Amino acid sequence: MGNLVKAIPLAYDAWQEEVLSTKGNIVLCSGRQVGKSTVIAKDAGEYAVNNPNTQILVIAAVERQAYELFHKAFRYLQDNYKSYIKKGKDRPTMSRVKLNNGSIIRCLPTGLDGHGIRGYTIDRLYADEAAFIPEAVWEAITPMLLTTGGDIILLSTP
Numbered sequence: 001m002g003n004l005v006k007a008i009p010l011a012y013d014a015w016q017e018e019v020l021s022t023k024g025n026i027v028l029c030s031g032r033q034v035g036k037s038t039v040i041a042k043d044a045g046e047y048a049v050n051n052p053n054t055q056i057l058v059i060a061a062v063e064r065q066a067y068e069l070f071h072k073a074f075r076y077l078q079d080n081y082k083s084y085i086k087k088g089k090d091r092p093t094m095s096r097v098k099l100n101n102g103s104i105i106r107c108l109p110t111g112l113d114g115h116g117i118r119g120y121t122i123d124r125l126y127a128d129e130a131a132f133i134p135e136a137v138w139e140a141i142t143p144m145l146l147t148t149g150g151d152i153i154l155l156s157t158p
Contacts, residue, residue: 012039019043028155029131036155037128041072043153044105044126048073049081053102054123057144061133063109069128070095070107114140123150130154 012020016039019026028036048056058073060066074097077085085091086098095107108117114137122144127133145152 020046023151025151026153027130028153029158030155032157037069037072040069040126040128040153040155041076044073044124045076045080047124048077048099048103048105049084049101051103051123054104055121055148056103056105056124056126057117057120057122058105058107058126058128059110059117059133059137059141060128061110061137065128066107066109067094069126070105073097073105110134110137110141113137117141118144120144121147123148124153125150126153127155129156131156131158 013035016035019028019039020043028040030036044056044058048054058066058070060069074092077097077099081099084099084101086100090098092098097105106120110117110133112134114134118140125141125145142152144150
C-alpha cells in the first residue's frame with residue numbers, strides 16, 4: 001500500500017491574508033523564506049480558477065526561479081482544484097497548465113531583454129525576484145497587459 005500524502009491546510013500570517021485580499025497591482029519586498037511564494041502560489045491558483053479564460057504569466061530572470069514559483073502554483077491547484085486541470089493532449093507541461101475553465105498559467109524565464117517572451121496577451125503577471133529582472137525586460141512585458149488592463153504582482157528580496 002503506497003503512502004498517501006495529504007496537503008496540510010496552511011494558516012496564513014496577517015500580511016499574507018492582506019496579500020490574498022488585495023486587488024490590483026502588488027509589490028512584495030521581504031526577506032528570504034518568509035512565505036512570499038507560498039502565498040503568491042495560492043493567489044495565482046485562485047485567480048486562475050475564479051477568473052475563467054484568463055492568461056497568467058509567471059516570470060523570473062532565471063529559469064529555475066520562474067519554474068519554482070510556477071510549480072508551487074501548480075501544486076496548489078493539484079491539492080485544491082484537481083478536477084480543473086486539463087488532461088490528455090492539454091495536460092500540464094513543465095511550463096504550462098491549462099484549466100477546464102479556459103484559464104492558462106504559463107511560466108518563462110525573461111533572459112536579459114525579454115525578447116523570447118514577447119507575443120502573449122496576459123491578464124496577470126507574476127514576477128519573482130523582480131529586483132533582479134533587467135530593465136529592458138519591462139519594455140517587452142508591459143505591453144502584454146495593455147489591452148487587458150491586467151495586474152502586475154512583483155515579489156522580491158531586497
